[in-house]
């Protein structure tokens with residue numbers, strides 16, 4: 001093998017390795033999924049007697065505030081979770097009873113933020129809630 005052949009063989013070999021690495025990389029990630037941003041720390045209070053937030057006076061309703069989905073479940077408990085799905089960043093919803101489905105790819109989260117159904121594999125951050133009169137404090 002002369003020098004020219006050696007260089008050609010080396011280039012072909014390195015291109016094959018690079019192509020293989022790209023193929024493996026693309027196979028290891030779900031299509032169009034990118035990591036969701038990490039959940040922020042929050043500390044805010046909303047007044048559920050105001051028109052902006054009074055949906056929370058009824059069991060089964062929910063709303064969004066400061067990147068948090070706040071739901072009143074079918075038992076009347078307040079649940080606050082980070083609203084950004086851990087799969088690829090879509091905004092989760094509330095099913096009116098006790099689960100938080102993501103409309104994009106079918107993930108479902110429990111009231112604790114745990115994954116009930118993938119493709120998401122990480123839980124949603126859960127925040128604390130405390131109702132005093134009509135003031136709902138959300139923090140964590």
Ligand code: FES
Pocket residue numbers: 085086087088089090102103104105106107118119120
């Ligand atoms: S973004 Fe894919 S399931 Fe939520």
